[in-house]
Amino acid sequence: MNRYCLVLLSCLPLAAMAYPIEVEKRLDGVKVDASASDPAPDLGAITLSNYGQVPAACKVTLRNGPEAPRVRRLTVEPGQRASATVRFHREVLRLRVVVECAGK
Structure with a gap:
């Protein structure tokens, strides 16, 4: 029984692995930082932070392999996050x- 528990506990770190995330930024004169995260196995999330003095109009395209890309449009005010x-x-x-x- 102890061996089964040991094997089960040794497999737990494998289940907690996250998927790789590649972020490409194309910034046209704005100071925006992007940080992506993986809240769930079928969910992708990104947070944009505007460190500049002007509002930023952003288009975010997220791709997962063969699925159609998903596009989100965000407006980030100076000093804010979206x-x-x-x-x-x-x-x-x-x-x-x-x-x-x-x-903008």
């Missing part, structure tokens, strides 16, 4: 995010 989440139809293997921002 978040976007996307639920995919299948489990995410690798999340690719393209952030395109320009000043």
